[in-house]
Structures are given as structure tokens and as C-alpha cells.
Amino acid sequence: MSIHFVTDQIVFLEQIDSTNDFLKKLVKEQQVKEPFCVYTNFQTNGKGQRQNTWQSKKGENLLVSFLVDSIKEIRLLPHLNKCIALGIIEILKSLEIRDVSIKWPNDIYVGDQKIAGILIENVIEGKHIKHCVLGVGLNVNQTEFNGLSATSLKQILRKESSNEGLLQILFDHFYKLIHLNEFEISERVNKFVYRKGKRVTFQREDGIKEYIVDTICNNGNLGVMDGNQFIELEHHRVKWIK
Known part of the structure; x- marks a missing residue:
């Protein structure tokens, strides 16, 4: 397995079974601390919600897992979910993509098509969070989805985007958001609720x-x-x- 340190906080793997599983292993071995992420070109066993697998073509999408170990209160777990969702939403908005929303609990939509998914895995010790691993799959340059109701940046913008460039923006934005007031984050998130009022x-x-x-x-x-x-x-x- 080829491991490349892009920076001391970002690791790239050409291929891995699951970025979430790999990052959890690094944490268990006490090799990394927040802020830190792992991303890859391809997952052989990518995970989704409800035991689903994440379908992605090699090299065409952003597949990344972030580590959070600074937030300890269990009640703030939903806050982390909102922060990563808001980070993705605000990147899409900065690209002038319209009709973006959070389909509760863990999908990001453009119109009625999925563009990103989130999977959070937590380790709890007693009454506190030991750490969280937040996995993100963002459809970037993929254009075929085998009949699924999905879309990508390339389909919307009609041009290719850089996975690495998007990752750096999301990395910086996410680690700022998690330390903002939870009520401020909730207020921002609730501007983008899928099917709100319907x-x-x-x-x-x-x-x-x-x-x-x-x-x-x-x-x-x-x-x-x-x-x-x-x-x-x-x-x-x-x-x-x-």
C-alpha cells in the first residue's frame, strides 16, 4: 500500500478498503491527532449509511475521512455532523451551485439528486467522546451513476474540478466550523434543509x-x-x- 504525506496533516492513499477504517487504525496506534485527514482515489469497501456501500469510480471523486478528537461532549455529536455538512454546502454555494440542501441525516443534494454523503463513526469512553471519524464522499468528476439519482460537480459545472483543491478548502473550513457556537451552526444549517416546508x-x-x-x-x-x-x-x- 502506497502512503503519501501531502502535508503532516493530510495523507493520500492511491487505493484502500475504507478511509474511515484506515484512519481509525492510525488513531488506535496513536499515530495522529486532529486536525488530520486521509483521502484516496478509490475505496474497495467504501461505507454508507444503513450498511450500504459507497459507489464511486476510481480517481473521479473526493473520498476523505477527517479526525476530530478535541470535542468531548456527547451532546455535540450532531454538531459535528452539521459542521461537515455545512462545509460541503458552503463549498457548493461558493461555486454558484443552486438548490443545494441537506437531506437529513447525512446526504447533500442538488435539487433532487445526491452529490455527497457523510458517515460518522464515534468512539465513546464513559460519558465522553474519545474521537470521531467523519467520512465524506463528494461526487466530483464522475458522470455515470448506473441509474441512481445522483449528480456531480462536472455534470453541473460542465468542467472538471480538482479533488485536491476541494479537499484543502473543505479541510480548512471544517476545522474552523467545529469550534463555532453550536446554535450559530444550527441556524446556518437550517437554511438548507431538504424539502423544508414540504x-x-x-x-x-x-x-x-x-x-x-x-x-x-x-x-x-x-x-x-x-x-x-x-x-x-x-x-x-x-x-x-x-
Whole structure:
């Protein structure tokens, strides 16, 4: 396996099974501290939410995992999720891409097509966070998605973009965002909630239900309106249908 230190905080691997798994191994061996990330051209076993795999063509997308070990309060785990999502969103906005949103809990959309996904894995010791690994897959130069509802920067901008350039911007931005006030981050995130104000169908444990999407709460739940009642949905208990 070829390992290249781009800087003392950024490692590049030509190919790896999973950047999340590789970074967790480095942390376990006490080799790295925040700020630090690992990125690759190709993952043989890339991970997505709900035990899904991340589909990506070799060298065409940004596949990266970030380490956070400075934030210890468990209640701030949703804050980290919002920060990485906001970092991606604000990069897309800086490229003048319109209709960008966060599809709760961990996908970034342009219109109704997915452009990025996030996977966070945490190590908890007692009542505190030991560290978090935040994996990101951003569709950059890929143009074929085998019938999936997905898009990429190349499809939108009609030109190729540099994975390395995007990584450096996201690296700098993300590590600034995580130390901002959690309520400020929530306010910024809630400007970009997918289907906000619209009726959405969810699969719940007790059946199918429609709600109007309202907000992403400070605790990471999705706030929705059920008639005149505001309720919160937990991501591991519901699934988007349409």
C-alpha cells in the first residue's frame, strides 16, 4: 500500500478498503491527532449509511475521512455532523451551485439528486467522546451513476474540478466550523434543509406517515409538523420514502 504525506496533516492513499477504517487504525496506534485527514482515489469497501456501500469510480471523486478528537461532549455529536455538512454546502454555494440542501441525516443534494454523503463513526469512553471519524464522499468528476439519482460537480459545472483543491478548502473550513457556537451552526444549517416546508412520506416502525419537514434540531433529530403538532423524528427509527 502506497502512503503519501501531502502535508503532516493530510495523507493520500492511491487505493484502500475504507478511509474511515484506515484512519481509525492510525488513531488506535496513536499515530495522529486532529486536525488530520486521509483521502484516496478509490475505496474497495467504501461505507454508507444503513450498511450500504459507497459507489464511486476510481480517481473521479473526493473520498476523505477527517479526525476530530478535541470535542468531548456527547451532546455535540450532531454538531459535528452539521459542521461537515455545512462545509460541503458552503463549498457548493461558493461555486454558484443552486438548490443545494441537506437531506437529513447525512446526504447533500442538488435539487433532487445526491452529490455527497457523510458517515460518522464515534468512539465513546464513559460519558465522553474519545474521537470521531467523519467520512465524506463528494461526487466530483464522475458522470455515470448506473441509474441512481445522483449528480456531480462536472455534470453541473460542465468542467472538471480538482479533488485536491476541494479537499484543502473543505479541510480548512471544517476545522474552523467545529469550534463555532453550536446554535450559530444550527441556524446556518437550517437554511438548507431538504424539502423544508414540504410534505414528505416516511416509513416508521408503526407504519407509513406523512409530515411537513421543518428543521434539523440541535440534538440531530428532524423536526416536522404533524398537523398543528411539532414532533421530532430519530434517524434510526424512520426512513425517507418520498
